[in-house]
Each structure stands twice: as structure tokens, then as C-alpha cells.
Amino acid sequence: MPTILTVYHLNPPPGATTLSFHFGRQGIGLEETSETLASDSFFAALVAQAALSDDQRTPDGAPVWVTPFLNGQPPFRHSSLVPRIGDLPLLPRPLLHLPDTAAVASKKLKKLRYLSPALFVAVCKGETLPDSPLILQQGKIWLSEEEARRLPSPWRPAASESTESWRARLSATPLWQIDATPRVTLDRLSQASAYYEVGRIIFSPGAGLSVGVMFHDPQAQRVFECLLTLLGESGLGGKRTNGYGTFTWQRGAPLSLDLPQPHRRAVLLSRYIPTPDELAFVRDESSTYQLVNVGGWFLAADGTTYRRKSIMMIAEGAVLTCANVLPRGQIIDVRPDVNLPHPIYRSGLALAIGLP
Numbered sequence: 001m002p003t004i005l006t007v008y009h010l011n012p013p014p015g016a017t018t019l020s021f022h023f024g025r026q027g028i029g030l031e032e033t034s035e036t037l038a039s040d041s042f043f044a045a046l047v048a049q050a051a052l053s054d055d056q057r058t059p060d061g062a063p064v065w066v067t068p069f070l071n072g073q074p075p076f077r078h079s080s081l082v083p084r085i086g087d088l089p090l091l092p093r094p095l096l097h098l099p100d101t102a103a104v105a106s107k108k109l110k111k112l113r114y115l116s117p118a119l120f121v122a123v124c125k126g127e128t129l130p131d132s133p134l135i136l137q138q139g140k141i142w143l144s145e146e147e148a149r150r151l152p153s154p155w156r157p158a159a160s161e162s163t164e165s166w167r168a169r170l171s172a173t174p175l176w177q178i179d180a181t182p183r184v185t186l187d188r189l190s191q192a193s194a195y196y197e198v199g200r201i202i203f204s205p206g207a208g209l210s211v212g213v214m215f216h217d218p219q220a221q222r223v224f225e226c227l228l229t230l231l232g233e234s235g236l237g238g239k240r241t242n243g244y245g246t247f248t249w250q251r252g253a254p255l256s257l258d259l260p261q262p263h264r265r266a267v268l269l270s271r272y273i274p275t276p277d278e279l280a281f282v283r284d285e286s287s288t289y290q291l292v293n294v295g296g297w298f299l300a301a302d303g304t305t306y307r308r309k310s311i312m313m314i315a316e317g318a319v320l321t322c323a324n325v326l327p328r329g330q331i332i333d334v335r336p337d338v339n340l341p342h343p344i345y346r347s348g349l350a351l352a353i354g355l356p
Contacts, residue, residue, distance in 0.1 A: 001261065002256045002257055002258035002259070003214075003256070003257045003258075003259065003353050003354070004254050004255065004256050004257075005079070005212035005213060005214055005254065005255045005257070006212070006213045006214070006215060006221070006251065006254060007089055007210055007211070007212050007213075007251070007252035007253065007254065007255050008210065008211050008213065008228065008249050008250070008251055008252065009084060009087070009089075009208060009209075009210050009249060009250050009251075009252045010081070010208050010209040010210065010211075010232075010247040010248075010249055011208060011247060011248045011249060011250060012208075012247065012248070013232070013246040013247055013248055014248065017205050018202055018203055018204065018205055019202070019203040019207075019208045019209065019247060020179075020200050020201065020202045020203070020243075020244050020245075021037070021200070021201050021236060021237040021244055021245050022199060022200055022201070022237050022238040022239040022244045022245070023035070023036065023037050023041075023201065023236075023237045023238070034201070035083060035176055035201050036080055036081055036082055036083065036209070037080065037081040037209070037236060037237065038080045038081075038270075038271050038294075038316075039078060039079060039080040039081075039270035039271050039316075039347065039349075039351070040271050040294060040313065040346050040347050040348065042078065042080065042081055042211065042236075043078070043345070043346075043347035043349075044298075044344075044345065044346065044347070045231055045236060046224075046227050046228075046231065047062075047063060047065070047066055047345055049227045049230045049231050049234070050063040050065035050066065050227060051063040051301075051342075052230070053226075053227070053230060057342075060342070060343055061341045061342030061343065062342055062343050062345070065223070066331075066345065069331055069347070069349065070331055072328070073216075074216065074349055075215065075216055075217035075219070075220030076213050076214060076215045076216060076217070076220050076221070076224060077213070077214045077216075077270070077349055077350070077351040078211055078212065078213045078214070078270065078351060079211055079212040079213075079269035079270050079316075079351050080092070080211075080269065080270055080271065080316050081209045081210070081211050081236075082114060082209065082210060082211075083114060083141070083175055083176065083203075083207065083208070083209060083210075084207065084208055084209060084210040085136075085143075085151055085155060085175060085206070085207055086151050086152040086155070086206055086207070087152075087252055087253060088116060088117070088143075088147060088150075088151060089117070089210035089212065089252065089255060090114035090115065090116060090141060090210075091114065091115055091116075091117060091120040091269065092113065092114060092115075092268075092269060092316040092317040093112050093113055093114060093115055093120075093123075093317050094115075094120070094123055094124055094267045094317050094319055094355075095288040095289060095290070095317050095318055095319050096123055096124070096126075096267075096288070096319055098123060098129065111138060111139035111140055112139060112140065112141075112142060113140045113141070114140060114141045114142070115141075115142050116141075116142065116143040116144055116147045116148075117147070117255060117257065118144045118146065118147055119133065119142055119143070119144055120257070121257055121258065121259065124257075124259055124267060124353070124355050124356075125259065125260070125356065126356075130144060130145065133145075134148045134167060134170055134171070135171055136170065136171060136173070136175060137174060137175050137176070141175070148170065152206050153206070154173055154206075155170055155173060155206075173204070174204060175203065175204055175207045176201050176202060176203045176204065176207065177201075177202055177204075178199055178200070178201055178202075179199070179200045179201075179202050180199055180200075200239075200244060208247075210252065212255055212269060212351065214351060225249075228249050229249070232246060232247045232248055232249055233246065234246075235247075257353055259353065259354060259355060259356065260356040261354060262323075262324055262354070263322075263323075263324070263326075263354025263355050263356060264321065264322075264323045264324070264355070264356065265286075265319055265320060265321050265322065265323075265354070265355040265356075266319070266320050266322050266326050266327055266350075266352040266353060266354050266355060267317065267318070267319050267352065267353050267355055268289075268314065268315075268316055268317065268318045268319075268320070268327070268350055268351070268352055269316060269351045269352070269353065270316060270349070270350055270351040271292070271294075271313045271314065271315060271316060271347075271348060272313065272314040272318065272327055272329045272348050272349075272350040272352075273311070273313055273314070273329050273330050273331075273332055273346075273348020274314070274327065274329065274330075274348075275328060275329065275330045278322075278327055278328065278329075281320040281321060281322045281327055282314065282320065284320070284321040286321045287318070287319065287320045287321050288318065288319050289314045289315065289318030289319070289320065290314070290315045290317075290318065291312050291313070291314060291315070292312070292313050292314075292315045293310055293311075293312055294310065294311050294312070294313050294346065295307070295308055295309075295310035295311075296308055298344050300340055300342075301341065301342060306335075306336050306338065306340075307336060308334040308335070308336065308344055308346070309334040309335070309336060310334075311332055311334060311346060313346075313348055314348075319355065320352075322352075326350070326352045326354060327350040327352045328349070328350060329347075329348040329349040329350040330348055330349070331345050331346065331347050331348065331349060332345070332346050332348060333345060333346075334346045
């Protein structure tokens with residue numbers, strides 16, 4: 001039975017034609033930004049919206065909405081936010097060996113980050129890939145030609161356009177670009193000015209971000225969509241007071257990933273923190289994954305800014321050996337060693353797809 005995800009597309013806000021965000025990266029200045037938002041940051045934004053929209057709290061001071069997630073019975077699991085082209089959501093590249101037939105593009109293999117759904121399934125099954133997949137965004141994205149021909153303009157081939165010229169034009173058409181916005185700050189005492197730049201990712205018209213959600217409780221979908229609406233109005237990412245991060249959303253076509261069952265491995269579409277009884281998954285010699293150090297800052301309910309405790313998480317695209325079970329993950333409280341009236345959660349709940 002295929003895995004089916006509910007897909008949500010993030011679209012430009014009213015009056016705009018493009019999406020723009022500032023997704024900062026730890027340890028890098030404001031001039032740098034990522035093209036995606038990790039699942040743990042997205043979950044933290046949902047928790048913040050739940051806290052603002054409902055006064056009910058747990059004894060620990062968290063919004064009651066988060067209770068089933070903490071109790072090991074999450075009503076849904078979600079992926080990280082990933083780029084999309086039209087209605088086609090992209091997926092993180094699994095950390096698997098690509099078949100030798102794709103060697104024609106091997107020079108760009110190190111840059112590869114996202115696959116179209118058809119290529120994602122082919123890689124997971126160990127099937128032969130096209131000799132010359134369509135490569136976009138300087139090698140970060142691979143598409144199958146069949147999927148690319150169904151894309152909207154300007155990625156779709158024109159009526160009189162040859163295949164060669166279409167492929168060349170498609171490869172040169174960016175999905176997003178990084179724009180540096182100049183800023184000036186003034187010293188409060190001396191009034192001396194200091195110049196700096198803020199990075200902003202701008203998606204091309206028709207492109208944007210998508211998130212895949214697996215609902216375990218159908219009643220949770222309505223609440224999730226309400227929180228997503230509120231999140232679109234308040235914005236995602238940093239520098240929201242400068243107009244970044246707002247969006248609208250629409251539900252896309254369900255994404256079906258047809259992979260053989262039963263499984264003996266799993267690929268992650270989200271970040272992941274293993275529970276103590278899941279450490280065997282990452283200790284298995286056949287598991288492949290990358291670790292990411294997640295830290296940063298947060299704004300407490302009293303308006304004070306604090307630095308979160310840093311934690312190590314397993315990044316999207318990891319392939320873990322876990323016969324007949326799927327990684328579940330856990331949520332960690334990363335509040336610093338100060339007296340705060342509420343926890344600061346980082347979600348390592350896994351959205352995992354079983355592999356043969």
C-alpha cells in the first residue's frame with residue numbers, strides 16, 4: 001500500500017506575486033538564508049500560534065494543543081518545508097547510492113539536494129535513473145522529463161520549442177534567488193551608523209514551498225489548517241517586521257509514494273531525534289545519515305530573548321535500518337537554565353517512509 005501525504009502549498013500573500021523569506025542558519029550572519037525551513041522550526045512556529053490562539057495551558061505552561069505530541073500519540077506528522085515547482089513538490093535526496101546509469105550527471109552529484117517524486121521513488125527502489133535527468137538550480141534539483149513536461153509556464157516546453165532548447169532554458173530558469181537587502185543601524189548612545197545586509201530568498205512566480213503531512217487523527221486536520229492560516233498572517237522565519245514570511249496556502253493533490261512493503265529501512269522527510277529505544281537505528285552500520293547541530297534564539301512570553309540549548313538532530317534524507325517498524329522520534333525541551341514559566345520545544349518527531 002503506498003504512503004499518501006496531504007500536501008500544502010505556500011503561496012504569495014494577497015497583492016504579491018512571489019514568496020520571500022529569511023530562514024537564518026546558525027552561526028552565519030544575517031546576509032545568509034536557506035531556501036527551506038526545517039521541520040523542527042515549523043513545529044515551533046505552530047506551537048507559538050497555538051499558544052497565541054488558546055489560553056489553556058498544561059501544568060508546565062505549554063499550550064494544551066501540544067499534549068498528544070508529548071505523550072507519544074501525535075495526531076499528525078509533517079515534513080520539512082521544501083521547494084516546489086508549480087504543483088510539483090520536491091523531496092529531499094535520500095542518502096542512498098545512485099545507480100551508475102546516472103553517471104552522466106555525476107559531476108553535479110555533490111550539489112544534489114532535491115528530487116522530484118518519481119526520481120525519489122526510483123532511487124528508493126534502487127531502479128535505473130534516466131541517463132540525463134533535468135537539472136535545475138545549479139545542480140540542486142533533479143527532475144524526470146515526464147514530470148517536467150507537466151510543469152506550468154515558464155518551465156513547460158513551448159509549442160514550437162525543441163527538446164534541446166527547452167532543456168537548456170529550463171536549466172537556466174531559477175526557482176529562487178538570494179537577494180541582499182541593505183540596512184543601517186544606529187548606536188543608541190553615539191548615533192553612529194553601521195551598515196549591514198539581510199539575506200532574503202525570493203521564489204520565482206509559480207514556485208514556492210510545500211509541506212507534506214500524514215494525519216493520524218482526521219479531526220486534527222482542521223486545527224492544523226487554522227494554525228497554518230494564522231501562521232501565514234504572522235509570517236514564517238526571521239525579519240517578519242520587514243515584510244518577510246507572510247503567505248497564503250492551498251491544499252495540493254495528495255502525494256503517493258508507492259514503495260514495496262514490508263520494509264527493512266526508512267527514509268526521513270523531516271529532522272529526527274531518536275528515543276532511547278531507537279538508538280539502535282542510528283548505531284546500525286548500514287544506516288546513513290548526517291547530523292546537524294540545532295541552536296539559536298527564541299523570544300519568551302515576557303518579551304525577553306534567550307539562547308536555546310543546542311541539540312544534535314538527524315537531517316532529512318537519512319536512511320535508517322529499522323526492520324518492520326518506523327522511527328517515531330521525540331520532542332525535547334531546550335529552554336536554557338533560567339527560570340522560564342514555559343518550556344521551549346524542539347520537535348524530533350519523524351516523518352519516515354518505509355523502504356525495501
